[in-house]
Amino acid sequence: MPATTTAAAHPRRTSNASAEHRFYIGSAIAALTIAVVAFLPGIIDPSSRRGPLTPLVGVHAAAFTAWLVLYLVQTVLASTRNVRPHRRLGVVGCVLAVAMIIIGYRTTIEMVRRGFDLSGDLERLGPVMLQTSFQLWGLPVFGGLVLAAVFNRRRPAVPKRLMWLTIPPLLMAPVAHAIGHFGLPVLTAPLANVPLLAANPLYDQFVLRRIHPVSLWGGVS
Numbered sequence: 001m002p003a004t005t006t007a008a009a010h011p012r013r014t015s016n017a018s019a020e021h022r023f024y025i026g027s028a029i030a031a032l033t034i035a036v037v038a039f040l041p042g043i044i045d046p047s048s049r050r051g052p053l054t055p056l057v058g059v060h061a062a063a064f065t066a067w068l069v070l071y072l073v074q075t076v077l078a079s080t081r082n083v084r085p086h087r088r089l090g091v092v093g094c095v096l097a098v099a100m101i102i103i104g105y106r107t108t109i110e111m112v113r114r115g116f117d118l119s120g121d122l123e124r125l126g127p128v129m130l131q132t133s134f135q136l137w138g139l140p141v142f143g144g145l146v147l148a149a150v151f152n153r154r155r156p157a158v159p160k161r162l163m164w165l166t167i168p169p170l171l172m173a174p175v176a177h178a179i180g181h182f183g184l185p186v187l188t189a190p191l192a193n194v195p196l197l198a199a200n201p202l203y204d205q206f207v208l209r210r211i212h213p214v215s216l217w218g219g220v221s
Contacts, residue, residue, distance in 0.1 A: 019207045021079035024160060027199060028072035031167045035068055038174035041181040060107045063100050064170060070096065071163065078160070090153070097146040104139045138169040161200055161214040168196035 039061070046053060070093055077086040145166045149159035175192045178184060200215040 016207060019203075021075075023199075023203050023207075024075040024164065025072070025079060027164065027167070028068070028075045031171055032068045032072055034171055034178075035065060035174045038178040038181070042177065054110070056103075056107055056110055060103050063096065063103050064173075067093075067096060067100060067170065068167070071167065074163070075160075078156075090150075094146065094150060097143065101139050101143050104135065108135045138172070142166050142169055157212060158214055161212055161218065164200055165197075165214075165218040168193055171196060 070089065074086060074089055074093070077089070145162050149162040152158040152162070172189060172193065175189050179186060179188050197218060200218060201211045204211040204215045
């Protein structure tokens with residue numbers, strides 16, 4: 001009875017929580033879907049690759065896909081208030097993030113040695129060194145966001161937005177592969193990044209009526 005009274009007394013708060021759950025779970029599903037759709041053609045038809053799928057590339061793909069799956073699981077756990085498994089998986093996420101950064105750098109170095117990206121899908125996006133500069137910039141940004149989320153874990157509104165900000169940089173690789181596979185315009189990559197970064201500020205503005213500082217910073221960075 002008290003819980004019902006509390007919910008009735010704060011309908012706006014309850015509505016915001018429900019909208020928040022739908023936003024973060026929906027965005028996690030969308031991110032995973034983008035990655036699957038972008039990489040699936042190269043998996044189905046390996047002949048499109050300029051080089052064989054090496055064990056390093058396989059580990060790289062598994063680690064980065066695991067992050068997207070983990071993000072989805074964590075959003076579901078948070079929305080259903082399963083705090084204990086959410087915290088335990090947070091430790092797994094920290095270990096995975098470190099592994100992703102190490103694997104990401106190793107994969108980038110291997111790409112430079114070959115002189116082309118490891119699938120051949122990114123060939124239309126310019127020289128390999130141009131692709132490398134983007135990857136070398138994205139990895140430390142990813143690590144910094146995860147570290148900031150860990151330090152702010154007792155302020156729920158902050159880490160959930162920081163963790164969402166780790167997703168757009170990771171989706172740039174799938175988007176770039178989709179450009180190669182489906183013959184999309186090169187401008188698809190930067191244009192796709194705009195709605196991804198704007199999603200959180202727009203959610204804050206329309207649902208919460210104020211933009212959280214982390215969302216604002218992430219949206220304009």
